[in-house]
Amino acid sequence: xxxxxxxxGPLPFSLTRKRCIRPHPGNGSLCLPxxxxxxxxxxxxxxxxxxHERSITQIKYNREGDLLFTVAKDPIVNVWYSxxxxxxxxxxxxxxxxxCVDADWDTRHVLTxxxxxxxxxxxxxxxxxxxxxxxxxxVRTCGFDFGGNIIMxxxxxxxxxxxxxxxFDLRDSSQLEDNEPYMKxxxxxxxxxxxxxxxxxxxxxxxHENGELNQFSAKSGEVLxxxxxxxxxxxxxxxxxxxxxxxTASKDNTAKLFDSTNLDHLKTFRTERPVNSAALxxxxxxxxxxxxxxxxxxxxxSTRIGKFEARYFHxxxxxxxxxxxxHFGPIxxxxxxxxxxxxxxxxxxxxxxxxxxxxxxxEFEFEV
Numbered sequence: 377x378x379x380x381x382x383x384x385g386p387l388p389f390s391l392t393r394k395r396c397i398r399p400h401p402g403n404g405s406l407c408l409p410x411x412x413x414x415x416x417x418x419x420x421x422x423x424x425x426x427x428h429e430r431s432i433t434q435i436k437y438n439r440e441g442d443l444l445f446t447v448a449k450d451p452i453v454n455v456w457y458s459x460x461x462x463x464x465x466x467x468x469x470x471x472x473x474x475x476c477v478d479a480d481w482d483t484r485h486v487l488t489x490x491x492x493x494x495x496x497x498x499x500x501x502x503x504x505x506x507x508x509x510x511x512x513x514x515v516r517t518c519g520f521d522f523g524g525n526i527i528m529x530x531x532x533x534x535x536x537x538x539x540x541x542x543x544f545d546l547r548d549s550s551q552l553e554d555n556e557p558y559m560k561x562x563x564x565x566x567x568x569x570x571x572x573x574x575x576x577x578x579x580x581x582x583x584h585e586n587g588e589l590n591q592f593s594a595k596s597g598e599v600l601x602x603x604x605x606x607x608x609x610x611x612x613x614x615x616x617x618x619x620x621x622x623x624t625a626s627k628d629n630t631a632k633l634f635d636s637t638n639l640d641h642l643k644t645f646r647t648e649r650p651v652n653s654a655a656l657x658x659x660x661x662x663x664x665x666x667x668x669x670x671x672x673x674x675x676x677x678s679t680r681i682g683k684f685e686a687r688y689f690h691x692x693x694x695x696x697x698x699x700x701x702x703h704f705g706p707i708x709x710x711x712x713x714x715x716x717x718x719x720x721x722x723x724x725x726x727x728x729x730x731x732x733x734x735x736x737x738x739e740f741e742f743e744v
Contacts, residue, residue, distance in 0.1 A: 422702060423461035425728035427454040430473070432722030434709045438479040441714035443500075445486065446728050447474035453488050455500075458713060458720070461730055467498045469505050476517050480524030485546075487527055489515030495529045497552070507552040509544070512537040517570055521577030526594065528580055533567040541568065541582070543594060561597045570610050574636050575619040581636065583610030583624060589639055601639045605632055611651065617658040617714070625651040631665050633691065645689045645696075653709045659716030661691040666707030666721055686710060686721050702729055 430449035437444055437458065444458040453467035453474055472492030479486050479500060486498040491514040497507040511531045518529035526545050533539040542557040551558060563584070570583040574591065579600055582590045587606035590599055608627035615622040615636065625631045631654040633643035645654075651667040668684040686707060688698040705724035712719045718732040 423730040425456055425461050425730065427463055428452055428726045431724045431726055432708050432728060433473065433475050434477055435711050435720055435722040435728055436477055436479065437711055437713055438483040439481055439714065440483065443479070443483060444720060444730070445477045445479060446722060447477045447488060448726065449473040453477060458730060465503055467503050469496060470494070475515060478519045480520040481522060482524065485524065487518050487520060489518040489529050509552060509555055516568060519571065519573055521573050521594070523577060526577060528571070530568040530571055539563040539567040541571070541580070541592065559597050561592055570613045572613045572615055572622065581613060581622060583613050585609045587626065587628065589624070589634070591639060603639045603641070605641045606630070612653040612709070614655050616656045621656070623654045623656050623663055625654040625665065625667065631663065643691060643694050645694055647687060652706060655710045655712045655719065657712050657716050658714055663689050663691055664710050664712065664719055665689065666710040668706035700731060703727070
């Protein structure tokens with residue numbers, strides 16, 4: 377195992393001076409920081425994780441936040457200590473790119489989905505493969521419900537096969553052994569590109585290639601709500617800590633905030649480049665966006681022109697207030713630590729960077 381921990385230079389995050397915005401007449405003014413790109417904080421240095429040979433596809437913390445799981449367009453599934461970047465081990469078995477990863481509520485099991493046409497269940501502590509579900513096409517999204525008893529995953533529409541969402545109950549071992557889900561939902565119109573569980577495991581929220589958002593019942597499989605607020609593919613969906621809201625990241629250069637229950641559109645965060653991933657802070661009204669110029673268009677583009685920074689927006693007034701540089705290519709996945717004191721980003725360059733916020737980030741207050 378090669379060295380996994382290295383320091384990657386200063387964290388260029390700056391909250392400098394404020395400008396006042398008056399969102400609604402008569403409601404007072406909201407003071408936001410005026411961002412000065414180029415002013416750096418030399419106090420904090422991100423931790424650089426080098427454990428993949430190909431582009432990162434997804435990163436995810438467990439519920440406690442002590443572990444960070446990373447997957448990429450190689451067959452490797454890595455797990456790291458988030459506090460110092462030490463690699464604990466790998467889950468070996470996939471033979472193709474791994475598109476998704478999730479850990480259950482008490483971090484006993486890990487779920488992965490891959491382009492090798494399989495979804496696999498692992499023992500988190502030992503790395504032993506507990507179950508293998510073979511599919512007809514690549515597994516694009518996967519996840520545990522809140523109780524960790526039910527898993528869902530979606531398959532791609534490719535090679536003549538339709539896109540499906542499959543549900544397995546882990547309490548019934550015969551379902552996994554016989555590859556017979558208790559429910560299978562066909563999605564014929566547009567393939568699923570992102571999916572998460574809703575509150576209490578009652579439904580799943582699904583994003584499509586055409587920009588649609590669906591809410592599927594986890595019991596009947598029926599479509600509960602359908603909206604289309606994006607004009608292009610939805611790349612990522614992440615919920616808030618209490619699961620009452622979620623944020624979407626789209627190729628249409630925006631990230632949007634929705635109500636989990638009725639899919640009401642609440643806020644929009646606009647950028648100049650496709651947004652690959654977005655995450656909500658568990659302690660502040662902040663959202664971080666990761667993206668940048670399309671990977672296929674990146675040739676000799678500088679890191680500034682390609683817009684490869686992680687960008688911070690305030691939820692209330694949809695204003696950008698900070699950026700973090702570092703990746704040499706588009707950011708494919710971002711995730712906040714559950715305690716809100718750090719965040720991680722995984723990029724097209726194959727590296728994962730763990731950023732711990734300096735005290736200035738926590739001392740700053742938005743004044744109304």
